[in-house]
Amino acid sequence: MKTHDNLSTLDNSPRPYDRLPSFTTAELPKPIVEEAVGDTLNPEDVDDFATVTVMPYASMTSGDVVWIYFGQGGGGGEEIDAFLISANLVGRPVQMYVPKEKVSFFDMTTVTVYYAVHRGGALWARSEDLVLNVMTPTRWPAPYVEEADGDDLPEDAYGTRGVRTVVPQHADMQAGDVIKLFWEGGGNHYEDRIPILMPMDFRFSVRKETVDLWIGQTVQIFYTITRGATLIHSDVLNLRVAITETLLPALVMDRVVDGKLNLAEVADFVDFRVLPYERMRADDVVFVDLGPGAGNGGATVTILVTQNSVGAPLEDAFARFEVTPFVGQTVAVKYRVESATGHRESELLMVEVIEAAATLNPPNIPAVSNGELDPRQVLDGAQVIVPFVSLMQQGDRIVLTWDCTRDAGDHTDTGIVGGGTGDIRFTVPYDVISKGIDGIVTATYELVRSAVVIGAGSAVAFLIRRPELPAVVLVEADGGSLDPDDVPAQGASIEIASTALFALGDVVTLHWQGTTEYETSHTITAVDVGNSLLMKVPKALVVESNGTVVTVRYTIRRELTGDIETSPVSVYEVYGESGIGGLIVLGARNGDLDLCMSGSGRYLRAVSATTRDDLVAEWRYEGDVASESGVSFLDTQPGRLLHVRTDDASLSVLPLHLVGSGLDQSSPNGAAAFAARLSTGRPYAWGHVDYGGYIPPSLTELDIEEIHHTYGAFAALRSNGNVVIWGDERLGGAISPLPTNVAHLTGGHTSFAGIKRDGKLLAWGQPLHGGTLTPEASAVSDAKSVFANAWGYCAMRTNGHLLSWGPKDYGGEIPPAFKAYPHMSVRGNSSAFCALRTTGVVKAWGNETNGGKLSTEVENASNIAEIAASTYGAFAVITSERKILAWGRGDYGGQVPERIKQYNDIVEIVGIDYAFCARRAGGEIVCWGLPDYGGWLSPEYASEKFVQVTGTAVAFAALRANGTVLTWGVPARGGDSSAVQSKLVDIRAVYANTQAFAAIPASGGVVTWGLAAGGGMPTSDQMAVLNDYLRYDVPGTAVSASSPQGRALAAFKKSRMVASAAQ
Incomplete structure (x- = not known):
């Protein structure tokens, strides 16, 4: 069953394969099949789809669900679809489109067509059956063109006079019949007609200017015979008009690698394949020539094309002894096709024949x-x-x-x-x-x-590679924080581990960068070799740097080689004693590249633990010296540890806690999962096992930096650039070998893409959904970022120029006019992309209905500050005046209500499948889109203030400063949190997958709701792990275990434990 756009998230809908009970009422009339004539449906009268129409019925009501059935129970021919009747659809016909191949499935049989209306979750009424006879009529022979050679018409064959198209005499031809001749194809159409006075061959003259309409194309020529109410069709002549014959593609020889055939690897035969070629027909004879062919010093293999081999590769082989004479030479291999339509040849495959050592x-x-x-x-x-x-x-x-x-x-x-x-x-x-x-x-x-x-x-x-030197450890520090009162009078002790491999005569220079820069050097003696080295920084320098961030590193000048090596930088906050007590940070840490991340807020907020009022704090990523001051913080690097400090408190928000996978449409079995980065830095997962909810135990012991996802798989990036993956292999959960040296990752629907540390692109997963790079993308070596939509990817280079790959109609091909301009950011949705230029102008491409074509208002705007979010079929941007503009499908958020367009204080916008939610500077939120799917918020909450909003596919959750949560949207998929409302207190962050929400309380662990099997109800064992190891933050200035400073600190602590145990 396919899912209609209007109904892709309906819950509790009837199973389409359940036969509905028969009704004797005639309340609902039969449906109409537009292409049927009387009670007969001719598959040949169907172009691409047959149209089934349900006319407006009595008492048609908003909220009705109309299920249309074509050939129910017919196996491969059945087509079933459901349509939600919105207010705008009441009183309008409802149409379903049945693919031609499904109509043809019932050829020479009957098909039953009917529809049923559900109201209030139950069957309300059922229509009468429409029973149609499906039959393809007997055809008369195709016409022919006298000037053509079979189905080939060279341009010089018809000169200036045109051609004569002949309808041959037929045994059943009768006086009074009317012949109607058609030339069609390529968007052009020509027809002529003549009545039959007596049976004969009928020659229609077609002028040159008409024939020229199809130069370089194939035209379909056919005729009909009208006899009273009877219409007789002919077969079709596919005539190639002035098409220059091109060489057929070269054959394939699997043993030829880089143009070389090594006979040392061949036992008896050298296999080859002739791939299916254009106009391949039974009785074709294919001659495959090695060199000059048989009788001329080469060899020839002859293959007869049978009916069963049409459309399939032709496989055969040359004997080894036939190839041996060409050792040390480059030989041409080709094939020739002899058929009723003439002679054709393939391109040459040039093969260097060798016998390698x-x-x-x-x-x-x-x-x-x-x-x-x-x-x-x-x-x-x-x-x-x-x-x-x-x-x-x-x-x-x-x-x-x-x-x-x-x-x-x-x-x-x-x-x-x-x-x-x-x-x-x-x-x-x-x-x-x-x-x-x-x-x-x-x-x-x-x-x-x-x-x-x-x-x-x-x-x-x-x-x-010269391995990275160990980072220094400041012995008196607590993690990444140093209290000057803890430093003895002799000064702060800086330890450098023995893994620096000190050698006699090496000179070690320590660099302290605080309020004052300080350097001190030490020459390695015999006592130092093989041991750690302790160096001192005067206490006065530490006290002087109180209230700042300092960096510490060292260099080694090697005595034997003269090489100078530099260590990583260790960063410490120098502050007097402080605690976490007065400070709380709220908000989920969400990335902005994965396709589904449009449904996540990215601003964090600092509030007082006692009053929950806003606090001004200093925000600093681990390893950075500079910080940013403010109440809120735009988290652009959620994979990094984040230090937050006020005058009397400090904490560290752990990196990206959770991400979620899942199908967009409703799934009773919960087709979704969550993946977590635990406080230990290890990955964990729960939810539906087919969508990444099961993680192999071997992966749970690895440290990771980031997690990305597709519909049904997760990919985790480690600090060393290695990638590990799990989940559905068809949805990006498999690649061999695993990627290495990766700098950035992003996930689409069924594939992953990324950037390697050398700026090159990589991709894997479903090839039709961007899982395979184009030659243009493979050649890039300066990629900066990659953005996903459902069908492909768009990469931005360091100069701001863009390239994309995936299906052309869904954003996989950037219009040439866009490529010459630098851009700042890109966003994708289901089937389109949009990009923001440095001039404040937005451009879009892809599926026009779903946002690939800008509205006039947006097209003329040059004040766009941010591409804020997307839904399934629309985009929303924020202007420099902090106003909202949108385009795309109006019902999916592409039309902003006038009352919302007036606001000039928009901070951020979150988009889910069918709705947007915007948060204003004061914390108030406003929504638009499909009302039942998150696009409507009760007016009673209009003045409430919220910190952050996140969403499943069809529901929103908003976090208040007091740690409570408000939800709305589809109840079963997160819009109803009443079952866990008592637990939704003192919440620090709310995350989502497509089917469920997961909130992290202040004490750690997780509170979940939504579809149980999709992550909305972890098992007791899973909850035990999450309660023990899932944390939002830790007190003080923590150090990431995977950073050079963290690794040095861990080694230092381990050595101290070993030394203590030995005493």
Whole structure:
């Protein structure tokens, strides 16, 4: 059953396959099938769809649900759809469109068509049955064109006089019949007619200017015979008019890799495939030629196309001995098609035939670990071992190639095989290795005997990387906060772990950047080697920096090499003792790139714990020195730890707590799930297992930074750039190998896309929904961000220019006129994109109905400040005057009510499937869109103030400053929170998937409501985990465990525990 736009979220609707009871009442008349004539429906009279019309019936009422049934129970031919009668549809016909292939399913049988009306959740009335005979009439032979060669009409064949189209005499042709001739296709139409006085061949003259309408196209030519009330159709002649014959595509040889065929890998036969070609017909004869073909020094394979093989690849093979004569040469392979329509040939496949050397074991580089070589571990050079194999003989040469992506790091060397069976060893100098730092090395070798390469080692690839130095640990600090009163008179102790690999004579310089900059150096002695190093910062400098943020780092000048290495920066807040008591932060931390994130607010708010009044606070992401002051904070980086501080209190809001997946439409089995980032940094999930609600245990032990989602899968990004995924493999939950070196991710409906750290794009999932990059996208190396709609993606480059991929009609192709301009931001919805230029102008493309075409008002606006949100079929923006503009489907929020258009204090807008909700500067909220799906809020709440709004697909939840929550929209999918209202107190944040809400209380854990199986009711075991490990914030200035500073702190604490246990 397909889901109609008007009804994609209806709950408690009847199952379409339940046969409705028969009614004897004639209250509802039969439906009408527009293409039927009398009681007969000819599939040939149906273009793409048959139209079933339900005329307005007596007592038609807003809120009725009309179910239309075409061939119910007919298996592959049935079509069933439901339509919600809104106020605007009362008194209007209701139409359902049945695909032609479903009509044809009933050919030569009957089909029953009827409809039923449900009112108040129950069956109200049922129409009479319309029973139609479905039959395709017998056709007369197709016409032909005298000047054509079969179905091919060259331009020079009809000159200036045009052509003659012949309707051949038919045995049943009768005087009084009327012939009507048609030329159609490509948006053009021509017809002519003549009465039959006596049976004969009838030649219709068609002028040149008419024929020219179809130059370069295929025209469909046919005729009808009218005999009284009877209409007889002919078969169709598909005539190719002045189409220049092109070469058929080359055949495919799977063993040909990069243009080379290695016969050493071939046992008996070299397989090939001729792909289905245009105008492929039974009785075609295909000749596949290797080189000049049989009898001329090559070979030929002959294939006869049978009826069953039409439309399928033709597979066969050349014998190995037929290919052997071409070793060392490049040979052309092609095929020829001989058919009733003429002779055609394919493009050439050029194949270099080789017999490659033997593949030997790869070289061994002992210092390489986990795909990396640390130059600090090979100061005397890196050893390379070529393992001895029986193929080697004394005197053979081994030529080592050390090929680095940094040209200065290339190296070659030659060794001689001795008289025994010992391995051959090489040493690559440190100088060469140091020049290749951050480059990728491919190490291989050749076995050479008498100037002939008889074998080659498999390649080994690895990265030369100097591992990051450990960050410093300020011993007296508590996490990321240092109280000057905790620093002894001797000064603050700075510890550098032994993993810095100190060597005798290295010079370590400590850099303190506070109110005053301070440096101190230390030369490594024999006592320091192999141990951690403790350095001091005078207490006076710490006290002087009270109330500020300081950074601490160090450099090492290596004695042996002269290299200078720099550590990561550790950041500390220097404040006197404070607590969390007077400060509360409210609001969910939501990203802005994933498709469904339009339904989430992004502003956080600081309030007093005692009065719940606004507080001015300092907001700072971990690792940053600068902070931002204000009551509210636009959270643009939810994957980072956020430090919040007032004069007497501080806390750290943990990164992105929850994200949600799920189908947009209502699903009784709860087709949705939640994924969490626990306070430990580990991922967790619950909800429907098919939509990401089950996470493999092996993944729950990994630290993650961010989580993104599609309809039914999750992808988590780790701090090292690796990605792990789980969920439905068809919806983006599978890719091999797993992506690495990833900087950014975003999720669409059924695929993921992202940006690698080198600026290149990647994608996986459903190919038709953006899961495969176009050549243009694959070539990009300066991508900055990626945005999703339901069908594809739009990427912004560092210069602000855009490119997109996915189906053209749904936003996958940017109009050329848009590409030359820089842009600031992009947003997608179900099937369109819009982009904001630096000039304050918005442009849109994709499905015009759903927002791909701007309204006149928006088209003329040049004061757009922000693309705020989208629904399924509309977009909303905020102007520089903080007013709202929208476009797209009016009922889905594309038409802003006049009362809302007057507001000039809009802060943010949240969009769900069919409605928008805007929050004003004072905290008041206003809604518009489909009323039952979140677009209407009771007037009693009009003056209430809220901190943040979030939404499922069809319901909203608004968080008040006092920690309580208001909900509205479809009750079953989150709009009714009455069952958990007593638990919705002291809430810090509310998150959502498409089917349910999840709120995090001050004490941690989660409160859920909505569809139970879609995350609205975790199991007791799941609740135990969430209650223990899901937290909104932690007191003080926390440090992320995955950051360099966090890793150093964890190692420091572990070493102290080990030392304490040893005492």
